[in-house]
Amino acid sequence: MVRALCATCKVERALIKRPKNYQKLCKVCFIKIFEDEVHHTITSSGLFRRGERIAIGASGGKDSTVLASLLKTLNDRHDYGLNLVLLSIDEGIKGYRDDSLDTVKRNALQYDMPLKIVGYDELYGWTMDQVVATIGKRGNCTYCGVFRRQALDRGAKMLGIQHVVTGHNADDVAETVMMNLLRGDLPRLSRGTSIVTGSQTSEVKRSKPLKYAYEKEIVLYAHHKKLDYFSTECLYSPEAFRGSARSLIKNLEKVRPSAILDIVRSGEDMARLVPGNTTDACHCTGADGPAEEEMTGCGSQNGRSSGSEMARMEAQLVQTGDPKNSGANEVEVYSSGSVVLPMRQSKGKRSAPKKAVAKQTLGKCERCGYMSSQAICKACMLLEDLNKNRPHIEI
Numbered sequence: 571m572v573r574a575l576c577a578t579c580k581v582e583r584a585l586i587k588r589p590k591n592y593q594k595l596c597k598v599c600f601i602k603i604f605e606d607e608v609h610h611t612i613t614s615s616g617l618f619r620r621g622e623r624i625a626i627g628a629s630g631g632k633d634s635t636v637l638a639s640l641l642k643t644l645n646d647r648h649d650y651g652l653n654l655v656l657l658s659i660d661e662g663i664k665g666y667r668d669d670s671l672d673t674v675k676r677n678a679l680q681y682d683m684p685l686k687i688v689g690y691d692e693l694y695g696w697t698m699d700q701v702v703a704t705i706g707k708r709g710n711c712t713y714c715g716v717f718r719r720q721a722l723d724r725g726a727k728m729l730g731i732q733h734v735v736t737g738h739n740a741d742d743v744a745e746t747v748m749m750n751l752l753r754g755d756l757p758r759l760s761r762g763t764s765i766v767t768g769s770q771t772s773e774v775k776r777s778k779p780l781k782y783a784y785e786k787e788i789v790l791y792a793h794h795k796k797l798d799y800f801s802t803e804c805l806y807s808p809e810a811f812r813g814s815a816r817s818l819i820k821n822l823e824k825v826r827p828s829a830i831l832d833i834v835r836s837g838e839d840m841a842r843l844v845p846g847n848t849t850d851a852c853h854c855t856g857a858d859g860p861a862e863e864e865m866t867g868c869g870s871q872n873g874r875s876s877g878s879e880m881a882r883m884e885a886q887l888v889q890t891g892d893p894k895n896s897g898a899n900e901v902e903v904y905s906s907g908s909v910v911l912p913m914r915q916s917k918g919k920r921s922a923p924k925k926a927v928a929k930q931t932l933g934k935c936e937r938c939g940y941m942s943s944q945a946i947c948k949a950c951m952l953l954e955d956l957n958k959n960r961p962h963i964e965i
């Protein structure tokens with residue numbers, strides 16, 4: 571079968587069928603278009619200012635590795651004038667985070683960026699292995715999410731940096747929109763769709779430059795740019811509700827590729843209906859906001875288990891290789907028939923309709939002194955519970 575010509579340059583043979591819109595592109599044009607689109611997101615939302623120091627939340631996974639590589643490329647190409655630093659949180663999960671941190675250490679050399687690693691053990695006196703040994707796997711993602719969110723802020727403060735970027739992508743945002751839609755929680759939905767969280771009053775703002783990038787295109791970009799990233803799921807259990815929202819969206823995407831971006835855009839439109847929300851930038855403090863809790867999940871939420879779609883896609887890419895070299899035909903990196911999504915059954919209780927929540931005001935946690943919208947921050951509340959059980963386990 572003769573491969574079609576690239577829809578953009580019309581010279582090279584198409585190698586990639588874009589998951590986003592089925593456009594057939596050659597490798598060079600795909601990479602250029604993907605980079606241009608992220609550049610557009612950054613400039614149109616005025617994400618950075620010249621001279622700004624940016625901490626890239628680096629987990630070693632595909633999203634944050636692509637983010638680091640892309641920001642370096644765009645910073646050089648468009649002269650953003652940014653000072654980029656890698657910031658990694660070591661949750662203390664042996665056989666998972668220690669391996670992914672090795673990847674980040676290599677990335678630091680590859681991209682010539684300084685790397686700061688901050689551990690849960692030094693911040694909280696607990697590793698996630700110890701937390702799971704105490705509370706079991708159920709609910710451990712809540713601890714990890716709350717601790718990581720604060721750890722990223724604290725790591726940034728240690729570096730004297732006020733802006734953290736994370737590798738959250740369009741699929742992540744669509745999942746958050748869907749979850750909050752299903753819960754009937756519009757205020758939380760509104761916070762989850764913002765490209766920037768944290769305001770002038772909060773000490774560290776967070777943003778998602780890959781907000782409009784499809785996860786599948788991130789995998790393709792990483793593959794074709796031959797990026798060095800870590801691809802194993804967390805050893806501890808994923809969050810069931812997010813998994814169900816994800817399956818729902820992936821099934822929609824099969825019949826309507828634009829579904830992911832449509833959900834993101836609908837989320838943005840609905841966010842404008844929330845009283846007090848006038849711009850895309852989130853008005854919550856970002857320190858303790860529930861939407862942030864959801865957006866700072868763990869890699870396992872994205873289901874990279876061997877049976878998952880992303881794992882299949884990665885395996886397929888590795889197997890097929892680059893058709894230019896292997897002589898194979900055009901790579902269709904996805905196919906609606908070939909992907910079987912893991913359906914996780916959620917036994918979650920039906921939650922009562924929620925009232926609109928008032929805007930949060932930033933203060934300081936009475937215990938740790940860290941920024942919080944409540945008297946005692948969530949991390950301290952969780953630590954209190956954990957510490958009650960401390961005598962029962964060996965640390």
Ligand SMILES: Nc1ncnc2c1ncn2[C@@H]1O[C@H](COP(=O)(O)OP(=O)(O)OP(=O)(O)O)[C@@H](O)[C@H]1O
Pocket residue numbers: 626627628629630631632633634635657658659660661718735736737738865866867868869870871872
């Ligand atoms: N341990 C960590 N250290 C620093 N940043 C992290 C860490 N874990 C997650 N993040 C940040 O949060 C983002 C979303 O993380 P999450 O694990 O939910 O998604 P992911 O799709 O698996 O991301 P990635 O592919 O980058 O691991 C990551 O892209 C990264 O920027």
